[in-house]
Amino acid sequence: MKKADTPTKLHIKKGDSVKVLSGNSKGQTGTILRVLVDKQRAVVEGVNMITKHVKPSAANPQGSLEKREGTIHISNLMVVDPKTNEPSRTGRKLNDKGKLQRFSKKSGNFV
Structure with missing residues (x-):
């Protein structure tokens, strides 16, 4: 069995160009912006776009809907040579x- 605190080696890292193998964004390519190692997920530029509700603040009194990249499990990504x-x-x-x-x-x- 694997220890819980042992760091895992991933096949991807920040800055890699990857292709999405499955899901709603299947076939799209993009660059990795961030890797969440503990959750085995990654944020890929321009892929898996989600709508986020932004709460009103002093700088933005109206609030808004913001489009941003969601996370994708790393098993659904493959590095592009x-x-x-x-x-x-x-x-x-x-x-x-x-x-x-x-x-x-x-x-x-x-x-």
Whole structure:
């Protein structure tokens, strides 16, 4: 069994270009803005847009409805290989300097 406080390695990180594999936004691509590691979810730019009610305040006395990105489970995302612009699974291997780095399993290039 896995310990609760052990950090998990994810196949995605902030700034990655990803494609959505399933759900309402299936087929769309975007850049990851934020990763919520504890919930295994990510916020992708321009994908899974939701409507948020904004409460009236001194700066905005009327209040409003705001469109923003919702979270998507990371199992529904796949990293896009920058060389081929196609989604690809990723692996980890040592680079020239002896540091673990992610690589695309389709093309073999480092991501």
